[in-house]
Amino acid sequence: MSALMLAIGAGAVIGLALGALGGGGGMLAVPALIYLLGLDPTSAATASLLIVSATSLTALARHAGSVDWRTGVTFAAAGVVPAIAAAGLAQFIPRGILTGAFAMIAAAAGIAMLRSTQLDETGPTGALKVAQRVGVSKALTAGAGLGTVTGLLGVGGGFLAVPTLVTVLKLRMHVAVGTSLFVIAVNSGAALATRLATAQITLDWKVLGPFAGAALLGAWDGKRLSAKVSAAGLKRIFACLLFGLAAFMFVDAVVRGG
Template sequence: MVITEIAGYIGALIIGIVLGLIGGGGSILTVPVFVYLLYVNPVTATAYSLFVVGVSALVGAIRNIQKGLVDFKTAIVFSIPAFIAVYITRKFIVPAIPDTLFSLGEYTVSKNTGIMVFFALIMLIASFSMIRNNNKEDKPRQAVKLNFPLIFIEGFIVGLLTGVVGAGGGFLIIPALVLLAKLPMKKAVATSLLIIAIKSLIGFIGDIETMSIEWNFLLSFTAVSIAGIFIGVWLNKFIDGSKLKKGFGWFVLLMAIYIIIKEFTH
C-alpha cells in the first residue's frame, strides 16, 4: 500500500512537471493515476481530478494574467456555459448514471467501466491533438467580430464532456478560442487556463454536495502537483516544449489503448 501511495505521488509530480513544461495535457493523466495507482473509485477520481486540474490551472492562469496574456472578455463568455455544464454534470448527471449500463449475455458493462472507456476516448482525441502539434507562430490579426453564440455553445459542450471525465479539456478549448474567438495561439493557451480553472473548481462544488471528500489526501496530492509545475517551468528553459508535446502525445495514445484493453479484459 505504501509503495502504491509513493507511486501515486510520483505521478502527481509528473503531472505537474508536464503541465509546467508544455502548458497543458498533463491533467489527462490525473484520473489514471488516481484509479490505477491509488485505487480510487473512477467516479471519485474524476471529482478529485477536477480539483487538481482546477487548482493547477489557476496557478498557471495567475502567471499569465501577470504577463497580460489573458483575454478576460472571451474567458467570461466561454466560462459561464462551461461551468454551468460542469456543475450540472457533476451534481445531477454523473450521480444519475446507473451502476450497470448494459449487459450482453454474461458480460456486464458497469458505470465505472463506462466512465473509464469514455475517458480513454477523450484521451485518444487529446493525443492526436498533441501529436499533430499545429502550434503556429502568432501573427498579427485584424480586428474581427467574435462569434459569441458559437463560443457559448462550444463552452457548454466542453463543460459536459470534461465534467464526465474530470479533465481540463485544453485540447478542446484552445482550438475553439483560436477559430471562434480569433485569439493568437499564446493568448488562447493562456486564456484556456483561466477557463479550465473556473469551470473545474465550480464543477467540483457539485461533487462536494454529493460525495465525501478526503481533503488531507486531495490537498497533499495537489500540493505535489503544483510543486511539479514549478519544476516543469524551470526545466522549460532547457527542453524544447514542442518536441516534448508530440512525444507526450504518443504516450497518452498508448495510455488510452491500455485503459480500453484493461477495462474490457477486467
C-alpha cells in the first residue's frame, strides 16, 4: 500500500477518534507517522501537534454548543506553560526514551478509556451540568500533567482530560468531550508554536497534507459517528488498539535501547 493511502486511512481514523470521543487521536497519530510514514519521533510529534490542533478545532466547531467554557479555560491555562516547557525539552531526549515513554502513556490511555466507559451517559444532550468546585486543585494538577504530555510526546491528551472533567468537575460526558477539544486545541497550539520556534524540522507536505485533510474530514464527521455507535463501544475498540501500539512501541524501545 502506498504512503499516500496509508496517510489518508490513518488520518481518517485519527479524526474520527477526536470528533467522536474528544481525544485519542494524538495517541494514534504519532505511531502512524513513525511506523507507517517513516518520520523520526521528534518530527512525528511536531506533525502530530499540527494535525491534532487542526482536527480538534474542526471537531470543536461541531461540539461548540456543549462546551463549558469557564472550566475549559481554567483547565487549559494550567497546561499551557508545562506544554511549552516540555516541547522545548523534547528535542534533547533520545529516541528510545521517547518511544518507551510513549508506550507507557499509550497503555495508560487504553486503561483510562476502558475505565471511562462507565462514565458514558445515555440521557439527552441538553443543558450543561454545573461543575462542582470541589477538587479543582486536582483538576489543575491534571491540566498541568496534560500539558506536559502534550508538549513532550505530541499528543492532545484527551484520554486524560475527558475522565478528569467527568469525575472531578462532574461534567456530563458530552460536555466533557466538547470541553476536552477546547483544551486539546489550546495545549497543542502552544506546544506546536514552541517546537516550530526552537527546532529545525522539515515536514513532507506531500504526505502530511492528505493525512491532515483526511483527519479534518474525520473530525467533522466524528460527532455523527458518536450518535450511531455507543461511546463505550468506540472506546473499547480504541483501547484495544492502544494496547497493541503500546506493546509494539515498548518492544521497539527495548530493541533500539539495546
